[in-house]
Structure formats: structure tokens, C-alpha cells
Amino acid sequence: MTTPKPPATEQPTLRREAAPTIRDVARLADVSIGTVSKALNANGRLSAETRSKVIRVAAEIGYRPNDLAQSLHRSKSMTVGIISNDSFGRFTLPIVEALEQQLADEGIAIFMCNATDDPARERQHIDQLLGKRIDGLVVTSRRADERSPVGPLPAGLPVIYVYSQPADHAALSLVPDDEGGARLAIQHLIDGGRRRIAHITGPERFEAVRLRHRGYANALSEAGLKARASDYLSGAWSEQWGREAVAKLFDGKAQVPDGLFCGNDQIGRGAIDALRERGIAVPESVAVVGFDNWNIMTEAARPPLSSVDMNLSALGREAGRMLIAMIDGERAAGTRRLPCTLIVRESSHPVTRQPGQL
């Protein structure tokens, strides 16, 4: 850093908002904030071209490199905590990995804490994290229940709930758009000519189950199709439940579905196995779509299973981006639902047209 440091006083917020920020430089130079930092501090590996572009943009808009130190880096520990009330698993890991990568680019390191559903342990973790003077906190959890707010926390500490349903609805929460994901699946099945679509899903205590069911029912209704009560089956998140539900829907029935929308890929895999064992052709007689796009399940299914992808990495990157902005002084609140994507495989062919991508 070649610029002399100003006295270590707090800059009023208005001052920071009036002056160009490192974010402005990053946006105009079309690079990351980390790249701007490296270019202006003459450290890190960068091409001469990128470095000179950043320096040119910074000069043009009158950005002073020590704004970075003032607004983001100074008096910061450059650490954040991630706490889970359950454990880090299949759903949270892609989120945490993307978040970690995003933050590492800014020189921010992550403390990972697992509270294993024990409030005393969670409090112990939070106290420990506060003792480390973390700059921000990310909370993930199982999505079955609303989780009580972590706290008490110091006023102004940025907190983001990710893949987590905080009971405090003013808190900032990033979750996948389950209802939108279900709509993608149903629209795809309708586009493929399916007219009686059943929904086999998990336990109703999960918000995701309720939202996906709503997306299913609304998409059918908007297409002028009927959502029969007997075509909605809620059970466990397992292959076995997928097999049992197919038995309920197909065995000894005169009228059977021509499409199945399954609440997760395990249910979808079980349903495909059960249809196969009954000699019912997938996708010719019944099209099947799952949810989660979990390759372990989708690729082992015969035929491979179409599925809704929750774009968890994108969720993690967005959480990282927002956390950095919040550490930098921005404020945000409320629940944000990020789009899902439908991945079409053989289990729901043929389609007459490609589904719209959100």
C-alpha cells in the first residue's frame, strides 16, 4: 500500500456512499473485488493487462485504494463463521463450498461449526466465533422446521440464513424457489403430453414439501388439469416410499397416472424401479421427474431420472456476494428464493418442446 493511511477514525456512512467504492471499480472493470484489491495492492497473480485495466478504471472514477482498507479490510478480522444446527451434508456442502470459494477470493477465511441440534452447543460455538471477532455469520440448517434465531448477537453483525428457514422473518434468508422448481417439472410433463400427473413426496412438516405441492397444484390448475387428492401421496424421503406409492397408484387401478412428479430423487428412483418391475414402460407409459438432481440417484436409475436442480452452488455464491456486501456496510432482509433449473433425462422423454429455463 503506497498511499499514507489516514487517522484511524470511523468514516461516517454517508462519506462512504458518496465516494466511489471498490465495488464500482470491480463492476466497471468487469473483474472481482479480489482482483481489484490485488491489482491496486500490487500483490497476487494477475496479468499485466488486467492490472493496468483496473488501475485505469480506478483512476478514471477517482477511487482511492485505501478506501478498501477503510471500508472493508481495516478493523476486520477477515473471518466469518458458518454454523449448522444439524450437520453439513449433501445439501449444505455445495452451498458451503461455493461460499468458501467466493470469500477466499476476498481473503476472508471461514470457521465451520456444527451445533448438532444442541442449543447449548450452538451458544458455545457462537460465543467462540464472537471471541474470534468474526465479521459475519452464515446459518444453515435442516429445512423441516423454522429455526429460532441465533442470538443474542452484537448489533450490526451481518447474518445470512442459507437453505434455512428462520422464524424471524425480518432476517435475511436465501433458499431455493421450491414452488418454481415444481412448476418447471409440471410444465415439462404437460409439454410432453402428460395429462394425469401424480405427486409422490416427503413428510409435510418440510416447508419444501408444502411449497413443491403448491407449485404442482397451481401449474396443473393453470393448464386446466385437475389435481386429484388421490394423486397426492406424502410419505418418507426414501426409495422404499417411492416403490410403495407406485403400488398404491397403479396396482389394481383402472385409471392410472401418465406422469409422476417426485419430491426427491430417492422417491423418483424407487418409483422407476417399481414401474419397471410391473412392466410399465418409462417414459413411454409414465414419465417421471425427481427433485434435487442428485447424480448418485439420477444416473443409477433405469432410465436415468430427470430432476429439478436447486442450484445450490449458485445459492452459496450469492450468499458469499451478499455477505461481502453486508460486511461492506449494505443491509438486506427478508426471504429470497433463487431459481431452480430442470435437467431433462430419459425418464421424461419425449418432450415436444424444451421447458423454459428460469
Place this chain on the structure above:
Amino acid sequence: MTTPKPPATEQPTLRREAAPTIRDVARLADVSIGTVSKALNANGRLSAETRSKVIRVAAEIGYRPNDLAQSLHRSKSMTVGIISNDSFGRFTLPIVEALEQQLADEGIAIFMCNATDDPARERQHIDQLLGKRIDGLVVTSRRADERSPVGPLPAGLPVIYVYSQPADHAALSLVPDDEGGARLAIQHLIDGGRRRIAHITGPERFEAVRLRHRGYANALSEAGLKARASDYLSGAWSEQWGREAVAKLFDGKAQVPDGLFCGNDQIGRGAIDALRERGIAVPESVAVVGFDNWNIMTEAARPPLSSVDMNLSALGREAGRMLIAMIDGERAAGTRRLPCTLIVRESSHPVTRQPGQL
């Protein structure tokens, strides 16, 4: 802390070894080091009974609480880093969670870094961790290849490789005993009366594949049974490979195996599905045992799949215990292989006697 602090000089190693340590108190009082610390510092939640037991033991052996501050806590950042060269997944997560819990009990927080197989990114992470003055480093990775040592690192920084095969054989590495796990499976199949046992496994570039194959071959040989070359099939870690391998072993063959030892549970699941579709009864005609004890696979299989459990949580706890000891001044090196456990389910019944537990 009520005891006055001595001058902040380094204690010679012999001094520490001569005096009773917090570890001695913990061992004699049959509690964790964290519990001793809490009891003697009068913080944390403890029963009065436990607290008084710890204080009594400490007094009996002449342990002074400030030894803890000198040997473990003082001049320490109370942070460690975990770095993966791949990503945190199904195998590393149980390890990391157990490690995290062990360290949290000692007030040590974990930085989690994912280097995504990029050496430059790994170096960036290591530099960042060293900048945070971590007290120790845990390295996990995919186990296909030996990984090059992380480094350069400061002399004396405790480093443990877990579920990871360092090219530097002097480094401390904790891995599951794959060969021993395979022996458990084969012994169990032999005990159940199986005489021709095939081995369907993953790619040979994985050390685990080579070690499990060795355990298979040695256990057969010691029982006076033949390991036929045609009964060893190496392929992918997938259900599809399990199905294909069953086709190779059974279709159009006069002599077929009566036992299958599968290198992972996906292969085992695929094998069971393929046997089922051929009308070959599991376990009556063919017993099947997998590896990993991954409930998603073992429980969905019909019948449920017996499997070797690598005890990854125990591996993580041991890594935590050893890291704490190393931060406390102990030194350790070499590869340590921790025992696996066989979990018997319906796919390998009947057994004539319970297998020995390592």
C-alpha cells in the same frame, strides 16, 4: 484463573514431561481435557460431582492449572485449518464433523478450506491460514493418488493427513484399515458357508482398491480357498458396474460364485439388483457384502446390504485427539490404519457365527 502467571519464558520439554499434565488429570478422572479445563477454570457447564472429582484428582497428582495455559493455550491462536484438495463430501464430512466436535470441546475453532485440486489455490489457502497463525493443519483428499506434501510450512507446525495418502511417508497419516475391512467381509462370507467368493471393485488407481483386494486374496488363501483371477473384476464405482459385473460372472456360466464382496455399496447395490432380475436369490444362493456402510445404498437395497463401515467418525475423533496432543508438544509420524467394522444385514444371512470385530 486464580494462580499467578509465571514469567513468559519457554518451558524446556523435559520440564513439561516431568510435571503432571492436564492429560494426566483427564485420564485419571476419566473425563476429557476440555472438562478438566472447565472444572479448574470454573467455567462451562459441569455437574458439581464432575467438577469436584477433577479438582480432587488435580490436587492428588499436584497438577497446577496454569500448566494448561503454558502448554496449550498461551501464545496459541486456538485455531486450526482443514484443507481438502478435492472437496468435502460423503467420506470427508463425517471425519471433519467429528474432528470439529473434538476440537470445539477444547475451544479450538476450525478454518475450512477447499483447494479444488488447484495447487495455486491451495498455496493461497495455506498462506491465508498461516496468516491467521493456525496452531495446526489437517489435510484431507481424494484417495486415488498419493498427494504431494502441502508446504513449505513453518517448522514444528503440527500437520495430520486424514483419509489421505501423503507422498511424504514420514508425515502423520490416519486412514481406515482397508485390508482389514476386506478380511472382515471375507471371513464373514466364509463363516456363512460361502466357498466361491468373487470381488467386484473400483478402479485400481485407488489405493483402497488395491488394499481391499489384498485383504480379499489373503483371507481366501488363509482359509484354503482359491482366489480365481476371473473372479476379480475392477471397474467403476457405480451401480451400473455392479450390474455389468454380475452379467459377466453369471450369464451363461456353469460355475458361478456363491458370495460377492463389492468394493463399495453402489457396486453392491447394483449387483443385488442384477441378481434379483435374474431370479437368483440373495442371500440364499449368493451372499453380498459391500463397503462404506452408506445408508442411502444399504437400506434401499432389496434385501438390505451388509457392508464394511470405515468408522470415519472415529477417524475424525482420533485426528482431533492427536492434533491436540501435537499442539501440546507431542510428535507423531507414519501411516496409522484404524479398524473397520462389519455391519451384517440380510444380504449376507445366514451366518453360522458372528464375525470377529477388530
